[in-house]
Amino acid sequence: MKKLVLALALALVALSPLVAAPLGKKELKELKAKLGAALNSGDWDAAGEHLKAMAKSNDKKVWKLMVKVVEKSPPQHQLELVLADAAKEMTDPGVQKEVRKTAVKSRQSRIRRVLMSSLAAAKDWDSLIKALKDKDEQTAAMAAWALIDNKVEAGVEPMIEQLEKVEKDQSGIWDVLNKGLGQLLGMRLNSAIEYRSRWELVKAQGGLNKVERPKTGSAGGGEVKTMVRVKLFDREIDCSRIVFILDVSGSMKAKDPDQQIYDDGEEGTRTRKGAGESKVGEDPEANLLTRLERAQRQLKKVIKHLPKNFKINIVAYSSHVKLWRSFDGDNPPQLHEL
Numbered sequence: 555m556k557k558l559v560l561a562l563a564l565a566l567v568a569l570s571p572l573v574a575a576p577l578g579k580k581e582l583k584e585l586k587a588k589l590g591a592a593l594n595s596g597d598w599d600a601a602g603e604h605l606k607a608m609a610k611s612n613d614k615k616v617w618k619l620m621v622k623v624v625e626k627s628p629p630q631h632q633l634e635l636v637l638a639d640a641a642k643e644m645t646d647p648g649v650q651k652e653v654r655k656t657a658v659k660s661r662q663s664r665i666r667r668v669l670m671s672s673l674a675a676a677k678d679w680d681s682l683i684k685a686l687k688d689k690d691e692q693t694a695a696m697a698a699w700a701l702i703d704n705k706v707e708a709g710v711e712p713m714i715e716q717l718e719k720v721e722k723d724q725s726g727i728w729d730v731l732n733k734g735l736g737q738l739l740g741m742r743l744n745s746a747i748e749y750r751s752r753w754e755l756v757k758a759q760g761g762l763n764k765v766e767r768p769k770t771g772s773a774g775g776g777e778v779k780t781m782v783r784v785k786l787f788d789r790e791i792d793c794s795r796i797v798f799i800l801d802v803s804g805s806m807k808a809k810d811p812d813q814q815i816y817d818d819g820e821e822g823t824r825t826r827k828g829a830g831e832s833k834v835g836e837d838p839e840a841n842l843l844t845r846l847e848r849a850q851r852q853l854k855k856v857i858k859h860l861p862k863n864f865k866i867n868i869v870a871y872s873s874h875v876k877l878w879r880s881f882d883g884d885n886p887p888q889l890h891e892l
Contacts, residue, residue, distance in 0.1 A: 577611040586619075593623070598631040605633065609640035614648040617656075625662045638668040642675075654678050663690035674700040683712045686727075691795070691865075695730045702734040705762045710738060710753050718746035724861075729795060740765040784859045786852055796866045798853060803872035806846035813842060 577585070585608050592600040605620050620637060627633040641653045657669035658681050666688065673681050685697035686709075701709035717731040736742035739752045739762075756765055784791050843851070857866070868878035 577608070582608065582611050582613075582616070589623070598627055598633065601627070602631065602633050602636050605636050605640070609636075609643045612644045612646045612649060614646065614652055617644060617649050617652050621656050621660065621665070624665060625660065629664060634662070634664045634668045637665060638671070641669060641672045650676060654681055657681060658684055663688070663693055666690065667693045667696060670696040670700055673697075674704060677704075679704075679706050679708055682706070683709050686712055686716050691727055695727045695795075698727055698730050698734055702738055705738065707762055710735070710762075711750075714746050714749050714753065717749065721746055738762060738765065784856055786856050791856070791860075796860075796864065798866065798868045800849055800853065800868065800870045801872070802846060802870045806849070807844050809842040809844055811842070813848065 585604055589601055589604040589608070592598070592604060601623065605623060608616050608620060617640070620640060624633045624637050641650075644650070644653070653669065653672050654676060657666055657673050660666050660669075666685070667690065670682070670685065670693065673685070679701065682697045682700050686694055686701075688694040688697065698709075698713060701713065713731050713735055716726075717728065717735065720726040720728045720731070732742070735749045739749060739756055741752060743749055743752060756762065853868075860866070870876045870878075
């Protein structure tokens with residue numbers, strides 16, 4: 555018996571370094587002082603490290619302090635990600651209540667956005683349903699997908715109601731709701747009224763757990779997408795919120811053989827004259843475009859034909875990253891109307 559007790563004691567000693575001890579009052583006071591010094595000097599990277607350490611306190615008041623700091627931080631430092639990690643680490647019920655409150659009431663959309671996953675983890679469906687009406691489209695979209703991925707039946711009717719409000723001009727999170735409801739209810743349809751009718755049928759058949767995988771809706775004669783036929787390299791664009799990411803590095807100066815031409819108004823494609831078809835004495839690559847030229851042509855064509863209600867941004871990258879529309883004051887990069 556003594557040997558067993560000794561073995562258990564040794565095991566506990568061996569495991570003890572793996573268990574993080576909560577911060578003591580003295581340690582927390584020192585961290586607050588360091589945080590204050592970092593804020594006074596404008597060192598937001600250091601401030602982020604101090605916030606990470608403070609999360610170990612698992613204290614409601616500390617969470618509130620962290621939120622205030624992050625709300626005032628420049629968006630390019632992305633301290634909201636520190637807050638999102640802290641929301642997972644600080645498991646005290648009082649803290650978690652504040653986390654859920656922050657997720658719907660923070661004055662910074664970037665904070666509300668990253669905390670949607672915390673609401674989903676807590677199965678706080680009511681708060682996620684409220685977030686469907688968030689003025690920030692990305693926050694509302696994340697709330698919608700959380701409800702969709704978790705098959706929350708209480709969220710179906712609110713999503714249909716929200717779709718009804720935005721379907722006329724396909725604004726806001728129309729594309730998210732249209733796709734998501736189609737996924738939930740097993741069929742892509744044309745309108746909110748059709749989804750409501752479908753929802754009544756699904757409920758009568760036993761609810762979302764009885765729904766089979768999505769099928770093509772018959773009302774529109776095919777799969778419902780964006781009601782437009784705009785293609786990028788022969789692939790139809792099926793959402794109204796788009797970020798185009800363009801590689802502008804040196805590799806994009808290369809010319810690929812057997813290039814496909816994607817012409818306006820043509821359903822198919824044809825092969826551009828390549829090296830094997832060049833005349834004697836002619837540069838084999840004379841008729842070829844670089845990868846970047848091809849991408850630029852396609853991008854111009856697509857943007858020209860997109861409906862006005864679409865929102866886009868463009869990210870170009872090589873050794874550095876450039877945005878068409880970058881930070882706007884304290885707000886992170888957003889999608890913009892055409």
